[in-house]
Amino acid sequence: MPLLDVPRAEEYVSLIRARLSEKTANHCISATELMLTIADRVGIAAAQCVQAGLLHDLCKGMSDEDLLAAARRCDIPVSDVSLRKPKLLHGPVSAEECRRVLGIDDEDVLDAIRWHTTGHPEMSTTGLALYFADFSEPLRTHPEAAEARAILTNEGFMPALIYVSGKKLHHVLTKTVVDPNTLAFHNWLQRKR
Numbered sequence: 001m002p003l004l005d006v007p008r009a010e011e012y013v014s015l016i017r018a019r020l021s022e023k024t025a026n027h028c029i030s031a032t033e034l035m036l037t038i039a040d041r042v043g044i045a046a047a048q049c050v051q052a053g054l055l056h057d058l059c060k061g062m063s064d065e066d067l068l069a070a071a072r073r074c075d076i077p078v079s080d081v082s083l084r085k086p087k088l089l090h091g092p093v094s095a096e097e098c099r100r101v102l103g104i105d106d107e108d109v110l111d112a113i114r115w116h117t118t119g120h121p122e123m124s125t126t127g128l129a130l131y132f133a134d135f136s137e138p139l140r141t142h143p144e145a146a147e148a149r150a151i152l153t154n155e156g157f158m159p160a161l162i163y164v165s166g167k168k169l170h171h172v173l174t175k176t177v178v179d180p181n182t183l184a185f186h187n188w189l190q191r192k193r
């Protein structure tokens with residue numbers, strides 16, 4: 001189904017165009033389009049693709065101070081890792097805005113938005129699709145994005161997801177701050193395989 005035929009898609013596109021940089025808004029649209037191409041195969045609805053894909057980075061433009069303040073206001077747990085790297089809160093804060101302001105009540109969608117950066121054990125199928133699309137959508141310029149899409153085509157969704165989570169884990173292990181959810185999610189995916 002074309003993206004703009006899905007209910008509320010136009011409203012969400014206008015919202016992200018007003019709130020985010022052109023690059024990030026285009027990334028959200030591209031991620032949504034990729035999710036829509038795999039929706040039937042993985043068993044998620046077009047509305048879930050549109051809500052999770054278009055809105056997952058809704059709060060990405062907020063400053064560290066504003067993200068921390070919003071997290072405290074919304075009773076979002078702030079881990080030591082998030083305190084040191086508040087940008088990690090853009091998923092949880094975006095999910096809360098979707099629930100409280102936009103009235104989205106699909107817990108699979110909210111879960112997807114909340115955990116899209118690190119992944120999370122027991123993540124919903126919408127979450128898995130968003131996690132894959134966030135890394136692999138065709139506007140991403142890193143070569144691993146095309147490789148992930150090729151694995152999806154040639155081997156299937158689970159091998160593609162494990163490839164993405166492995167690449168993300170490898171990347172974060174080069175950083176000084178590592179969110180434990182990244183490793184926990186990768187291990188959970190391997191067991192689920």
Ligand SMILES: [Fe+2]
Nearest residue numbers: 056057116117
């Ligand atoms: Fe993000």
Ligand SMILES: [Fe+2]
Nearest residue numbers: 027056057134
């Ligand atoms: Fe994103």
